[in-house]
Amino acid sequence: RKEVEQDPGPFNVPEGATVAFNCTYSNSASQSFFWYRQDCRKEPKLLMSVYSSGNEDGRFTAQLNRASQYISLLIRDSKLSDSATYLCVVNKNGGFKTIFGAGTRLFVKA
Amino acid sequence: NAGVMQNPRHLVRRRGQEARLRCSPMKGHSHVYWYRQLPEEGLKFMVYLQKENIIDESGMPKERFSAEFPKEGPSILRIQQVVRGDSAAYFCASSPPERRNEQFFGPGTRLTVL
Numbered sequence: 001r002k003e004v005e006q007d008p009g010p011f012n013v014p015e016g017a018t019v020a021f022n023c024t025y026s027n028s029a030s031q032s033f034f035w036y037r038q039d040c041r042k043e044p045k046l047l048m049s050v051y052s053s054g055n056e057d058g059r060f061t062a063q064l065n066r067a068s069q070y071i072s073l074l075i076r077d078s079k080l081s082d083s084a085t086y087l088c089v090v091n092k093n094g095g096f097k098t099i100f101g102a103g104t105r106l107f108v109k110a
Numbered sequence: 111n112a113g114v115m116q117n118p119r120h121l122v123r124r125r126g127q128e129a130r131l132r133c134s135p136m137k138g139h140s141h142v143y144w145y146r147q148l149p150e151e152g153l154k155f156m157v158y159l160q161k162e163n164i165i166d167e168s169g170m171p172k173e174r175f176s177a178e179f180p181k182e183g184p185s186i187l188r189i190q191q192v193v194r195g196d197s198a199a200y201f202c203a204s205s206p207p208e209r210r211n212e213q214f215f216g217p218g219t220r221l222t223v224l
Contacts, residue, residue, distance in 0.1 A: 032211045043201055043215035087152065091211050097166060098213065102152035
């Protein structure tokens with residue numbers, strides 16, 4: 001079993017749609033959680049950290065369920081520019097040993 | 111404040127040659143991480159370094175691969191006697207000492223082995 005698992009997609013949605021990505025992790029000792037975004041042939045960029053209480057940044061909402069070892073990302077009112085691969089990232093031991101999921105690809109169409 | 115810099119951006123080598131990939135972290139960042147990404151796959155952690163120290167190299171192949179982060183100059187990922195399976199994008203990331211969780215990535219080096 002992979003340490004971090006994501007649905008690979010792709011998700012094809014129209015502009016304005018709401019889309020949700022899920023991620024599960026296997027190591028209960030994991031301490032920090034993030035969503036990154038990666039455009040085709042570009043480097044990953046930090047989208048947002050994920051906190052136990054849940055957090056929101058504009059159209060993006062991240063949730064963490066430690067008991068279920070589950071992380072989610074919700075994108076509301078999808079834009080064409082949201083098309084990218086979204087990477088679920090889990091970190092333990094205070095900083096290094098970062099594990100990236102394989103990513104979920106999103107295509108937003110007009 | 112310049113971001114993480116990597117060079118070269120593209121590198122072509124023939125089987126058996128050596129590849130040297132360089133990474134300059136963001137100003138003020140003392141932690142460097144190297145990752146490899148194969149086509150259509152996620153990033154795989156390779157090594158974590160601080161200045162003059164390798165902290166965690168559990169993701170590095172046992173042979174042909176080495177990394178350093180000298181006191182002066184960029185971090186270097188060195189691949190000796192490259193094989194076709196080494197073809198990938200190699201990303202470097204850096205983080206500040208007080209927030210090691212937040213990693214900022216460079217543009218990557220795309221290595222092609224002929």
